[in-house]
Amino acid sequence: MTQAIVVEGLRKKFGTREVLHGVDFAVERGTVFGVIGPNGAGKTTTMRCLLDIIRPSAGTISVLGQNPQRAGTALRRRIGYLPGEVQLENRTTGRRMLEHFAAISGPVEPRHVNELAERLNLDLDRQTRKLSKGNKQKLGLLQAFMHRPELLVLDEPTSGLDPLVQQVFHSMVREAVDHGATVFLSSHVLSEVQQAADAVAILRDGEIITVSTVEKLRTAAVRQLRFNSTGTAANDVGALLARVPGVANVAVRELPADGHATGTVEATATLSGKVQPLVQALARLDLTDLVLEEPDLEEAVLTLYTGSTPDQPANGSQRRAAHSEGAHRA
Numbered sequence: 001m002t003q004a005i006v007v008e009g010l011r012k013k014f015g016t017r018e019v020l021h022g023v024d025f026a027v028e029r030g031t032v033f034g035v036i037g038p039n040g041a042g043k044t045t046t047m048r049c050l051l052d053i054i055r056p057s058a059g060t061i062s063v064l065g066q067n068p069q070r071a072g073t074a075l076r077r078r079i080g081y082l083p084g085e086v087q088l089e090n091r092t093t094g095r096r097m098l099e100h101f102a103a104i105s106g107p108v109e110p111r112h113v114n115e116l117a118e119r120l121n122l123d124l125d126r127q128t129r130k131l132s133k134g135n136k137q138k139l140g141l142l143q144a145f146m147h148r149p150e151l152l153v154l155d156e157p158t159s160g161l162d163p164l165v166q167q168v169f170h171s172m173v174r175e176a177v178d179h180g181a182t183v184f185l186s187s188h189v190l191s192e193v194q195q196a197a198d199a200v201a202i203l204r205d206g207e208i209i210t211v212s213t214v215e216k217l218r219t220a221a222v223r224q225l226r227f228n229s230t231g232t233a234a235n236d237v238g239a240l241l242a243r244v245p246g247v248a249n250v251a252v253r254e255l256p257a258d259g260h261a262t263g264t265v266e267a268t269a270t271l272s273g274k275v276q277p278l279v280q281a282l283a284r285l286d287l288t289d290l291v292l293e294e295p296d297l298e299e300a301v302l303t304l305y306t307g308s309t310p311d312q313p314a315n316g317s318q319r320r321a322a323h324s325e326g327a328h329r330a
């Protein structure tokens with residue numbers, strides 16, 4: 001069995017309101033699968049169905065080859081779950097709370113718990129009611145990872161974590177995957193998915209818009225390009241750029257002589273798609289400076305929200321519209 005999760009036709013109604021409208025996806029074993037989407041899209045509801053915390057209205061779910069509605073605690077022990085909002089018993093320490101969870105999740109090596117706490121910089125002997133939001137999240141992560149589960153289901157895992165601890169989290173994910181685990185995580189922080197996930201599902205209003213690899217999203221993404229060159233007139237540089245597939249928004253000007261070699265031309269443009277044709281074109285110029293920014297995954301995802309596919313990136317104006325729509329959503 002190569003798939004850790006298979007979801008087909010998943011529907012969920014709360015009362016008369018349907019919030020998942022037939023969700024389908026599969027997660028390969030040993031991979032990191034990210035679900036992104038705006039607030040209320042249905043990410044938490046999907047995860048809670050996988051864990052059998054709530055029951056689907058229709059559809060089938062297979063988790064580690066089993067139906068979560070029938071598999072009971074034996075399956076639950078093979079899963080590490082971080083809920084979206086970590087609820088802690090107040091009158092206890094982190095350590096006692098983890099001992100309580102270990103009684104449910106199965107054997108845990110105390111050394112492993114201490115090592116994770118150290119890496120996360122978390123004091124397990126503090127009263128949980130005195131923990132900050134970030135430290136509560138660390139405790140939630142620790143309980144999800146501590147029994148080395150085969151599957152990690154993590155709802156907004158980096159919420160409230162500072163950047164250094166986020167890096168620790170990413171290394172914990174990589175190590176788990178290196179040991180054969182599968183990770184299913186949700187986020188609306190797109191950079192997090194870009195860093196962690198092999199595949200990304202985009203969920204909006206209870207429907208999967210697309211499932212894509214991060215690599216495909218990168219190809220759909222827009223990069224900002226800026227360079228200076230000498231020895232070629234501004235018009236010729238502009239014409240050269242305009243012929244490169246995927247290049248748009250070209251602006252070229254000759255820089256004033258002060259501080260630059262005479263005849264220095266500055267060019268800015270955007271690039272979507274492959275880099276190689278651009279590199280070939282630029283090789284004809286005498287470059288004195290070059291910046292090609294990291295692709296903006298956020299832009300790529302928002303492009304997908306508006307209906308284009310990674311293979312057919314939307315044009316610049318659609319992208320800008322998508323971006324402002326996204327900003328509005330956030």
Ligand SMILES: Nc1ncnc2c1ncn2[C@@H]1O[C@H](COP(=O)(O)OP(=O)(O)OP(=O)(O)O)[C@@H](O)[C@H]1O
Binds near residue numbers: 038042
């Ligand atoms: N127990 C519930 N009863 C009624 N409606 C619910 C319940 N749980 C979730 N919903 C609704 O289902 C929809 C999906 O919610 P869900 O929490 O799954 O979204 P999400 O993608 O996880 O969003 P967020 O990023 O804000 O956590 C929302 O409209 C929410 O109000």
